[in-house]
Amino acid sequence: MDWIGYLASTFLAISLIVSNSFKFRIFSSLGCLTFIVYGFLVNAFPVMLANGILLVINVYQLWKLTRIEEQFLFVPILPENRIVQKFLNYYSNDIKNYFPDFVFDKVVQKQISYVVLRDIAIANMFVAVVKDNGDAIMKVNYTVPQYRDYKVTKFIIEREANTLKSHGIKKLVYESVFNPSHLQFLKVVGFTKELIEGKECWIKSI
Structure with a gap:
């Protein structure tokens, strides 16, 4: 079960390395989603709640990025x-x-x-x-x-x-x-x- 936590941490680490805003939100969302699964498996509600909030923020920012009309x-x-x-x-x-x-x-x-x-x-x-x-x-x-x-x-x-x-x-x-x-x-x-x-x-x- 620990490997799920390590995987989530890896996603978040990658999100901090990439320079593209869209990729940052994608990897950050994957990390949050994986941490939610991890929190559920170990009965850690605070982990689920915190990452659930971050996931909503990431999804919202991704939605905004897809709607930006650039010149x-x-x-x-x-x-x-x-x-x-x-x-x-x-x-x-x-x-x-x-x-x-x-x-x-x-x-x-x-x-x-x-x-x-x-x-x-x-x-x-x-x-x-x-x-x-x-x-x-x-x-x-x-x-x-x-x-x-x-x-x-x-x-x-x-x-x-x-x-x-x-x-x-x-x-x-x-x-x-x-x-x-x-x-x-x-x-x-x-x-x-x-x-x-x-x-x-x-x-x-x-």
Whole structure:
């Protein structure tokens, strides 16, 4: 029976580690729910009551999060933009975890560069080189930790599809994926593995 208490504590510990508000509420709710079960099994009514109240608060906050209408903007950028450079400097270590070879210091031919603003805050940086066949070779598609809830990617792929197509893009192509969590993310949002010129890539049609 003790393992239930340990499981509940684990959920709550994870909730304190994650940076995304939605994930925080999910793990916190799981922890509270598990503690309620534990309290019931050991006849600890105060534990059940306290976690029941916290569970109601978490569910209410989750409901509020799902009803928030955020504003997204897809804004073109240049390497010399000072705000973009500050963004890159601030998140440089985390960016290297996902895109270790990325450098943004000059304009490359047929390169497109955007940031996604989420309620005016920079949430994502999107840089790709567009080939003549319509493949957009991804150089970086980095979302800051607190906004990794799939909304940014959904916005780019769905609502900004015409913008991408205006650049001649037919497919988004990752020639390499360095981070296991990033690979899992790509699978969730619909990227599939294909061989391109003998190289294993992850692609998604626009």
